[in-house]
Amino acid sequence: MTDRLTALITGASAGLGKEFARQLAAAGCNLILVARRVDRLQDSAAHFREQFRGVEVLCIEADLSRAEAPEHIYTVVRDHGWQVDYLVNNAGAAGPDFFGHQPWADHLAYLRLMQTSVAELCYRFIPAMVERGFGRVINVSSVSGRMAAANSCHYGPTKTYLIALSEALGLSVRARGVHVTALCPGFTHTDFHATAGLDELKRSTPSLIWYSAGTVVREGLRAVEKGRLVYVSGRLYRWLDPLLQSVWTRWLFLRVD
Ligand SMILES: NC(=O)c1ccc[n+]([C@@H]2O[C@H](COP(=O)([O-])OP(=O)(O)OC[C@H]3O[C@@H](n4cnc5c(N)ncnc54)[C@H](OP(=O)(O)O)[C@@H]3O)[C@@H](O)[C@H]2O)c1
Numbered sequence: 001m002t003d004r005l006t007a008l009i010t011g012a013s014a015g016l017g018k019e020f021a022r023q024l025a026a027a028g029c030n031l032i033l034v035a036r037r038v039d040r041l042q043d044s045a046a047h048f049r050e051q052f053r054g055v056e057v058l059c060i061e062a063d064l065s066r067a068e069a070p071e072h073i074y075t076v077v078r079d080h081g082w083q084v085d086y087l088v089n090n091a092g093a094a095g096p097d098f099f100g101h102q103p104w105a106d107h108l109a110y111l112r113l114m115q116t117s118v119a120e121l122c123y124r125f126i127p128a129m130v131e132r133g134f135g136r137v138i139n140v141s142s143v144s145g146r147m148a149a150a151n152s153c154h155y156g157p158t159k160t161y162l163i164a165l166s167e168a169l170g171l172s173v174r175a176r177g178v179h180v181t182a183l184c185p186g187f188t189h190t191d192f193h194a195t196a197g198l199d200e201l202k203r204s205t206p207s208l209i210w211y212s213a214g215t216v217v218r219e220g221l222r223a224v225e226k227g228r229l230v231y232v233s234g235r236l237y238r239w240l241d242p243l244l245q246s247v248w249t250r251w252l253f254l255r256v257d
Contacts, residue, residue, distance in 0.1 A: 004055075008032040008077065008084045008125070010064060010117075011091030013040035015190025016140060019213040020088050021048065023221060029086060030056040034073060036063050058082065064091050065109035070120035083132070084125045089118040089162075090140040094196035098153035107154065114158035122169055126178060135178035136224045139166045143186045143237050147244045147253055159184075163230055170229040179227045183220040186237040188213055209236060 007024040011017035013035035021031050025048045033041040038061035045057035060076050062069040077084060095110040096102045118139055129135025144152060145159025166182035173180065187210045193202050202210070211234045223231035232241045243249040 004028055004030045005085040006030040006032060006082055007086035007088060008034065008073075008121075009086075009088040009090060010034045010062075010121070011140075012044065013037045015192060016185070016188065016213050016216060017088070017090040018044060019217045020090060020138075020220075023214075023217050024086060024088075025052045025055045025057075027221075028052075028055075030058075030082070032058045032060060032077060032082065032084065034060045034062050034064075035091065036061065064117040065113040067112060067116075070117050070124060073121065074124040083128060085129070085135060087121060087125050087129075087135070087137045088140070089121055089138070091117075092140065092192075094192070094198070095154045095158075097151075110154060111158065114154070115161050118162060119165060122165070122180075126169065126173060126180075129178045130173055130176045133177040135173075137166075137169070137178065137180040138220050138224050139180070139182050140220075141166070141182040141184045141230075143184050143232065143241070143244075145182075146184060146232070146241060167229045170227075174227060179224050181220065181224040181228050182230045183216070183223065183233060184230065184237070184241075185216045185233040186211065188216050 007029040009017050009020045009031065012021045012033035021033055021044060025031055031048065033045060035041055038059055041059040045059055048055055048057055058080055060073055062073055092114055095114070096106050122137060126135060126137065139162045141162040142159040144156040145163050147156065149156055163182040163184070166180050170180035187205065189210055190213055193199060216233045219233045220231065232238045244253055
């Protein structure tokens with residue numbers, strides 16, 4: 001194991017997670033890549049080893065909607081003798097329709113993916129960062145976590161939880177050299193909408209509200225370095241955010257459904 005910093009990224013098989021891996025490898029980090037599609041992780045790992053000379057990559061297959069996944073990830077990392085300096089809790093999906101008659105077990109699995117797995121990975125990895133006096137944690141939230149919207153009964157609220165969790169954790173550990181940031185992207189070009197069957201949304205909305213994964217990740221890495229607790233990515237969304245938060249204008253957005 002080299003003396004490079006190491007970044008653990010969940011949901012690294014596509015979209016923002018893959019881009020986090022690319023930018024962190026380019027910055028000189030070793031990588032721990034986590035997702036269900038381990039074949040994709042291994043393809044990326046081979047590519048990164050070739051592109052960024054000296055980078056070491058560990059791939060871990062895990063389904064974060066399963067209760068045992070975070071402990072499994074922690075154990076694999078520990079057994080390899082690696083430490084985690086950057087933790088990027090990025091894995092996520094659109095999730096089941098609250099009123100769609102799926103069994104409650106599906107909803108619970110979704111809440112594990114979006115909330116409890118993030119909390120548990122923070123619980124398992126942040127204490128060692130505090131001990132070493134250095135750590136960077138990015139919890140990928142969303143602009144959806146900054147607003148209430150009809151038919152977003154799980155997705156938005158889970159992202160609101162990540163913002164609250166990141167603020168509380170960040171305030172608790174920032175004096176010890178560990179920065180925690182909730183990164184809130186708006187619409188971003190990734191596989192997210194195709195996976196959720198929302199291709200039409202992409203076609204029917206103006207391109208200026210869509211950002212590239214490269215921009216979102218670059219802004220997120222800069223924000224965590226600066227110690228920002230919450231960072232809304234994209235100039236348009238940063239401009240909208242105060243309107244979403246203000247008691248004077250929030251009512252306007254609550255009328256949209
Ligand atoms: N794209 C947007 O417009 C947007 C906006 C705001 C916030 N976000 C957030 O950004 C994050 C990344 O999403 P993305 O846009 O990059 O979407 P994406 O391209 O669909 O990537 C999602 C990633 O999450 C992983 N994932 C999904 N379910 C998982 C599970 N059960 N266990 C482990 N990994 C799982 C996927 O890997 P496997 O399928 O291989 O497991 C994949 O690597 C999410 O948290 C999303 O909510 C996205």
